Amino acid sequence: MSSDANPGIANEARAGDAGVGSGSISQARAAHGIGGPGPDHDNDGYAAALAFEGLGVSRAFGATQALDRVDFDLRPGEIHALVGENGAGKSTLAKIVAGTLRADSGTLRLFGEAYSPRRRSDGSAAGVAHVRQQLSLVRGLTVAQNIELGRPRRPGTTARRPWPRVFNASEARAEVERLAAELDLSVPADRIVDDLPLAVRQQAEILISLAWGARLLILDEPSSALGPLETEALITLCLRLRDEGTPIIYISHRLPELAELADRLTVLRQGRVVTAGTDVAAADLRRIAELMVGDISLLEVRRPDLELGEVRLEADGLLLAAEHGPGLRDVSLSVRAGEIVGVVGVAGNGQEELAGVLTGQLRPDAGVVRIDGTEVTGSPGAAIGAGVALLPEDRTAGLAADFTLAENLIARRVADAPFARLGVRLRAAVRRHARALAERFDVRPPEPALRAGSLSGGNQQKLMAAREMERDPAVLVAAGPTKGLDPHAGRAIRDRCFETAGRGGAVVIISADLDEVAELAQRVVVLSGGRVTDRFGVEEMTSARLGAVMAGLAWDPSGEAGRSPAGSGAPGATP
Amino acid sequence: MSTTAGDATPTDSGDTAGHGSATGGTGGDGDGALRADTTFERATIGLGTSLLAVVGALALGAIILAGSGQNPLTAYGAIIVGSFGDWFAIGETLARAAPLAVVGIGAAIALRAGVITIGAQGQLIAGSLGALCAGFVLRDVPAGVALPLAAVAGALFGMVWVLIPALLRAHLNVNEILSTLLFNEFAFLLLAYLLNGPLKEPKAITPKSEPLPDSVVLGDLVASTRLHAGVLAVVVIVALFGLWTRSTMGYRYDLFGENPRLAHSLGIPGRRIICNSLLISGALAGLAGWLQAAGLLQRLFVDIAEEIGFFGLVVAMLGGARPLGILAAALLVGALQAGGLHMQATEGIPASLSDVIQALILLGFAVRYAPQIAAIARRAVRSISESLSAVAAWGRPGSAPGSAPGGSQKRPEGS
Ligand SMILES: Nc1ncnc2c1ncn2[C@@H]1O[C@H](COP(=O)(O)OP(=O)(O)OP(=O)(O)O)[C@@H](O)[C@H]1O
Ligand SMILES: [Mg+2]
Secondary structure (H helix, E strand, O other): OOOOOOHHHHHHHHHHHOOOOOHHHHHHHHHHOOOOOOHHHHOHHHHHOOOEEEEEEEEEEOOEEEEEEEEEEEOOOOEEEEEEOOOOOHHHHHHHHHOOOOOOEEEEEEOOEEOOOOOHHHHHHOOEEEEOOOOOOEOOOEHHHHHHOOOOOOOOOOOOOOOOOOOOHHHHHHHHHHHHHHHOOOOOOOOEHHHOOHHHHHHHHHHHHHHOOOOEEEEEOOOOOOOHHHHHHHHHHHHHHHHOOOOEEEEOOOHHHHHHHOOEEEEEEOOEEEEEEEEOOOOOHHHHHHHHHOOHHHHOOOOOOOOOOOEEEEEEEEEEOOOOOOOEEEEEEEEEOOOEEEEEOOOOOOHHHHHHHHOOOOOOOEEEEEEOOEEOOOOHHHHHHOOEEEEOOOHHHOOOOOOEHHHHHOHHHOOOHHHEEOOEEOHHHHHHHHHHHHHHOOOOOOOOOOEHHHOOHHHHHHHHHHHHHOOOOOEEEEEOOOOOOOHHHHHHHHHHHHHHHHOOOEEEEEOOOHHHHHHHOOEEEEEEOOEEEEEEEHHHOOHHHHHHHHOOOOOOOOOOOOOOOOOOOOHHHOO | OEHHHHOOOHHHHOOOOOOHHHOOOOOOHHHHHHHOOOOOOOOOOOHHHHHHHHHHHHHHHHHHHHHOOOOHHHHHHHHHHHHHOOHHHHHHHHHHHHHHHHHHHHHHHHHHOOOOOOOHHHHHHHHHHHHHHHHHHOOOOOHHHHHHHHHHHHHHHHHHHHHHHHHHHHHHOOOHHHHHHHHHHHHHHHHHHHHHOOOEOOOOOOOEEOOOOHHHOOOEOOOOOOOEOHHHHHHHHHHHHHHHHHEHHHHHHHHHHHOHHHHHHOOOOHHHHHHHHHHHHHHHHHHHHHHHHHHHHOOOEOOOOOOHHHHHHHHHHHOOOOHHHHHHHHHHHHHHHHHHHHHHHHHOOOHHHHHHHHHHHHHHHHHHOHHHHHHHHHHHHHHHHHHHHHHHHHOOOOOOOOOOOOOOOOOOOOO
């Protein structure tokens, strides 16, 4: 694509490529003159005052050089995508910009001024907001209460009330409502944050950081747990914030959304910059993909022929009342050996509960779960014994962050033969096993003695997968199995899902990522309001049908209901 | 309580939660993370910094001493003489360290499992009563039989004293901090009643029991010291704790403390772990009571527990909840207490001032192990905050208590 010749054309072509045509966004982009190194960026004023600039930033953790003399800058009014394989150093750089971590060396400048934050609160006082995937809203409080809690002190502003600082509920509520209206978000001020869906909680956190005077926003994998519609809303929000003058550092492994919203792109590999601030508009999609992941051909799906066997997992008439969300209302599901079933739906429609009940962790109010004919309802011990493996949606529920890699990897079989004798753990055997297993699943670095919590997000996911999928499970329940993984690592885990099924396992994939479901599953089940509202073979999975059913409407092929969700991850291109 | 604290990459400890102390130390948390081999072999603050902290504490103590008209040098000298100056002093130090280590190990097992108990004080009293009862029953039984039975009685009484809080915690999620604190009070009042009534030595002016019968009394190890044979039992207990930290069962308890949700999903029964870890800590506190009653004092006094129960928790934390760490911390606290008493006696320094000096020095030492203490404290804080949020949830319509991550709503938890 000869995009460098005419940025305008490139822009249009790009939108077409991505299969996206949301009017408001294109307009917003057009209005802002995105589409190449436009006049904005050449403007002297901008060049003089970059929003952020880091020169020669290095940071080591023990023997790991997480960042090695990295140069990175962020222009005002741009979205700068930070990409790279798992463990490349993206989150580390984000934390350094936010002030959570200190660089070993290098200089930072923020809006033209020297910037050397010593802690996170210095960063937020200077107007840097860091929204992590693990959101930091305080549970049990409302959004309005959260806006007041931890509000940074800013020199020269009255952002923080003078002493005595009394919590003024109506003022806080008004502030949330005003900002929500301004940003066109439906964030309720008076709801306890636990009761809100993830996407809304994320919006609340962004809203709060703006209320606290954020001038620069860092989003670390904000979309990894979102579905296509929610991702679309997030993109709209980001573009809007950018257009209103808040530059954004955006970390993600997902190409389509980056193509849609990023202005420039920096690629990190093993702590080094390999591509610095390339113009996204000027490059074509394929080129960006190559920059991001190297050899694209390795990512091709090689879907094995799976032979179906006996029913292995059987759930019948599951009923569960939940504290938040709809729970489960009469869900039945059976999965055969060699079968992969995808469960799709907007997050918070009973997915978490379903995963919990299928693996015995939650006892349903009614209904039974059987594995190979044995009842395991509500008994995690029995389920494990029957060969259940679980990759939970929330990574913090699946790993012991303060334990070492070795201790984590042994968790399912501490007392088993080579790893313990007479009730005493044999550490050498455990360590050997850990190294081999970590290498097999490409956990980096594969050091048995490392703390699991010190791994990068994607490598934690791999670690968890290694523990659960090490020995062919009878039943694998995987919620977002490739969440946070770079494309190659994601490919590897998906192949392992195929392998598990190929060896006679029954696999349930619960995912907000429809592409993932389309790729893995033979059969799809739609969960909405705690009910199964539709079931179909994967070949019948179209974005129109999904959009309608997920929104809770009945599927009517001829009717109006089938409007397209037009999500970046929508399976428009699936066979 | 903030969800920030549990970020997937724990270097984030930074701002919100209270364990920022781990970052920015001279040792650097990153290095420690790499060196770590097991859960609790975590970073220490660099030697330079920690020496500085101890010296700083000593200097501050010196200022306080000087301010109240004492000579700091002779005062500090008295602490050293009183703790290590001669055989008697060393005997004092060891005899004081012994029950501290035992209580500390019990507290450590519970802490590692994410259960925080401050009931050792009451359990210790119960254990000493157990030793006394055993003594009365086994008056004429040969010492070889009576002695171990008295120890068992001490452990059993300690266990019984924690039984109700344990069951309340495991099944009704009643905060164990509150309940064990109340049971301390019960134990103290019961002891005071017994020593003023049924168990009072008839002719004594102050309330105290009759001496324990010879058959259950632990003999002196070294003549003309108060060092008794019970310290040998302590060595065994420390060794057993070392084995515990290496055992598969200990691993499960640790895993439950570190991540209750993961433990649950692996079929580890949480209720049983909570219950058992409280019972184990109760038994060990009871054994400490036996050490006091059958070893050091050989009869019961109202203040037989001193503050061993609480300092046991200090020892567990300071020792990083690890066997050798606890041993070292118990010796440190024992030495400070023995030395502090000596300082009071020889230098005429008031007891309150002596306590302040002891606490300062402990604080100085605590700096070195700050990261480890923080790691343990995180678990303790989580268990506290879970209890609190369960209590808070009662006030909210539509939400049931016990919904915290480690809670047990809708969970079978086979027990
Ligand atoms: N606290 C820590 N202690 C030790 N090593 C760490 C720590 N934090 C990060 N690292 C290491 O630094 C490197 C970069 O990690 P970082 O989290 O920045 O990766 P990332 O690019 O965000 O990866 P991902 O896509 O998986 O999230 C990794 O090798 C990781 O193991
Ligand atoms: Mg990351």
